[in-house]
Amino acid sequence: MNINYMREHASLLPLVLANNKKHLVDVVGTNYYFSCQFHNEKTPSLRIKNVSNTGYCFGCGAKINPFTYLQEYENLKFRKVLQLLAQIYLFDVKYENPKLDSLVSKYQQVIMSEEYLFLLEEGLERFNKLSHSNQEIEQVNTVYEYQLSTIERIRNHMYDPGFVYE
Numbered sequence: 001m002n003i004n005y006m007r008e009h010a011s012l013l014p015l016v017l018a019n020n021k022k023h024l025v026d027v028v029g030t031n032y033y034f035s036c037q038f039h040n041e042k043t044p045s046l047r048i049k050n051v052s053n054t055g056y057c058f059g060c061g062a063k064i065n066p067f068t069y070l071q072e073y074e075n076l077k078f079r080k081v082l083q084l085l086a087q088i089y090l091f092d093v094k095y096e097n098p099k100l101d102s103l104v105s106k107y108q109q110v111i112m113s114e115e116y117l118f119l120l121e122e123g124l125e126r127f128n129k130l131s132h133s134n135q136e137i138e139q140v141n142t143v144y145e146y147q148l149s150t151i152e153r154i155r156n157h158m159y160d161p162g163f164v165y166e
């Protein structure tokens with residue numbers, strides 16, 4: 001399993017959105033703020049950094065990536081999380097586990113939703129309103145282009161050609 005590829009390409013944002021639809025609070029550049037799912041709170045403290053694919057809660061200190069998020073939120077062992085992410089993001093057919101089908105469909109529905117597409121477009125638009133270095137622009141565009149192409153790929157049920165089995 002190519003774990004590094006998954007860490008970069010299995011987007012955290014739609015996973016958190018799937019479990020927190022009513023509580024997205026704000027889009028600041030390419031960062032997205034939610035109420036934290038790991039402690040009780042009224043003000044939103046969980047920041048998802050879309051470009052680095054990580055999250056941090058200013059309230060409870062939780063640090064998340066796609067693996068740790070699903071491990072904790074869905075209470076799954078690491079091996080199952082790899083299978084789940086491979087299935088959600090169609091990385092490799094070898095890892096399919098039918099027991100995870102309902103979770104796969106929950107997350108894929110959000111990836112294919114209007115709401116998620118809107119958030120991606122909104123983030124890119126807000127980022128483009130300010131000036132940035134060429135390097136930053138390239139990095140952000142690469143991330144968003146990949147995410148937009150992933151939506152199409154999942155709609156068409158096509159496996160990720162960039163994923164190489166190690």
Ligand SMILES: [Zn+2]
Pocket residue numbers: 036037038039045046057058059060061062
């Ligand atoms: Zn928290």
